[in-house]
Each structure stands twice: as structure tokens, then as C-alpha cells.
Amino acid sequence: MSPGRESIEEKLVKCADTARSEVLLNHTAHFPNGGRPTDAECKQLSTDPKFKGKTWAQQLGIEMHEVARNCAEAALKDLVPGRFSLEQRYRYDRATKQKKPVSADEEKALVESGNAGELKGSLVPDVVIHTGDLLAVQAVYDFKFRCVNDGQLPEWERYDRGHPYHGKNQEEMYLDAFGVKPLRITARLGGLR
Known part of the structure; x- marks a missing residue:
């Protein structure tokens, strides 16, 4: 990949930091601990009707x-104009x-046709850097946000039982699909391989 990889990763880390700060500032009224949710608060259901049935951890993650x-x-x-995709879905x-x-x-x-099940097993990385051809992937990044900022590394999501990729993360x-080692981008911790 071009020498710009370090610049790309710096920008993405800055975006993760901004996202965490901005979203938590918007929710200071919900979290009396200076706008920082506790583990117990993260597990509680959100009070926002738009996120009915979701925990605070899920809501904050979606917003971030x-x-x-x-x-x-x-x-x-x-x-990298014309050389990146955001949330591009790939069948694999x-x-x-x-x-x-x-x-x-x-x-x-x-x-809309009720056939969303046909998308099961597709992959949707948050950021893909490519040559301008969506299939010529050079780097893959995924934003990972922990609800509680405890310095622990966020885990890669594991696929549930019944999913075509069950047992994998x-x-x-x-890595299997794109042939490049993906990088987790997380607030406060940066890019993690």
C-alpha cells in the first residue's frame, strides 16, 4: 500500500476519539459519573424511544x-479520493x-422485498481502502467502541450459532475474504492489530 497508510490510520483513530467524546457529551444527563457510563449503566436498557429494546452499550456503540x-x-x-469505501457489503x-x-x-x-436473509453471511467492514476497484482491497478497518473506557482491548465480534461463519470472528x-490483516480502530487506544 502507498506510504499514506500511517496517515489514514491516524485520521481514523482521531475519528474514533472524536466519536466517543462527542457521543458521551451528548449523554451527560444520563450518566452522573461525569458523562462516563459504568458497567451497570451500560447493561441497562436505553430510555431513548428510538433505541427501544437496546442497552445503553448498544445505543452508544451505534451512535459512535x-x-x-x-x-x-x-x-x-x-x-485517498476514490480509493475507499465505508460499510461496503460484500458477498463471500x-x-x-x-x-x-x-x-x-x-x-x-x-x-424492502423481505429477502434480507439473502444478505446473511455477507461481510461489512467499516472502512476498506482499495485501488479504486472494490475487489482490490489494500486495508480493512473496523471501529470498535467499548461502553466502559477501562483500557481493555475491544474484542472482534464472534459469529453466533446458526450463522454461516459460526465459530469464527x-x-x-x-482476513480470509480480503487477504489483508484487518485493524481495529478504537477510541483512546488507537489502531490495534
């Missing part, structure tokens, strides 16, 4: 991802090692 995504888009459009066949990008229109049509599947 959204802020980080917007930040990454703004940073990368100048740094483990047997043949073939991957195929799924367009936003195709994804929307499957969801995101890191393993991204």
Missing part, C-alpha cells in the same frame, strides 16, 4: 459508529474464496 463514519468520510475523501463464498460487492440499491431492494473472516 455513525459519528466515526461521517468523520472518516470527510477525512478520507481528501486523503468461503469455498471458492470469491467475493462480490453488493450495491446499496441491491441491499435496499432485498430488505470478524478478524478471521476479513
Whole structure:
């Protein structure tokens, strides 16, 4: 990859830090500990009707991802224009090692027609750096946010029973599909391999 990898990773780490700070500042009224949620608070259900049935950890994670995504888009459009994708979905066949990008229109049509199950087993990294060809992947990044900032490394998400990748985690599947070691981008800890 070009010498800009370090610059890309610096920008993404800054986006993760910004996302965590911005989202927690928006929720200082919910967390009396200076806007920092405790482990117990993270497990409680959110009081926001928009996130009904979700815990605070889930809500904060969704909000932080959204802020980080917007930040990454703004940073990368100048740094690597035309050479990055955000939340690009790929169908992946483990047997043949073939991957195929799924367009936003195709994804929307499957969801709206009630056929979202056809997307099961697809991979959606947060950030992909490529040559301009979605299949020529050079780097894969995933934002990971822990609800409690305890200095522990965030884990790669494991696939549940019944999922085509059960027994594997995101890191393993991204490496298998894209042929590059993915990097976790997390607030306060930076980029973690």
C-alpha cells in the first residue's frame, strides 16, 4: 500500500476519539459519573424511544459508529479520493474464496422485498481502502467502541450459532475474504492489530 497508510490510520483513530467524546457529551444527563457510563449503566436498557429494546452499550456503540463514519468520510475523501469505501457489503463464498460487492440499491431492494436473509453471511467492514476497484482491497478497518473506557482491548465480534461463519470472528473472516490483516480502530487506544 502507498506510504499514506500511517496517515489514514491516524485520521481514523482521531475519528474514533472524536466519536466517543462527542457521543458521551451528548449523554451527560444520563450518566452522573461525569458523562462516563459504568458497567451497570451500560447493561441497562436505553430510555431513548428510538433505541427501544437496546442497552445503553448498544445505543452508544451505534451512535459512535455513525459519528466515526461521517468523520472518516470527510477525512478520507481528501486523503485517498476514490480509493475507499465505508460499510461496503460484500458477498463471500468461503469455498471458492470469491467475493462480490453488493450495491446499496441491491441491499435496499432485498430488505424492502423481505429477502434480507439473502444478505446473511455477507461481510461489512467499516472502512476498506482499495485501488479504486472494490475487489482490490489494500486495508480493512473496523471501529470498535467499548461502553466502559477501562483500557481493555475491544474484542472482534464472534459469529453466533446458526450463522454461516459460526465459530469464527470478524478478524478471521476479513482476513480470509480480503487477504489483508484487518485493524481495529478504537477510541483512546488507537489502531490495534
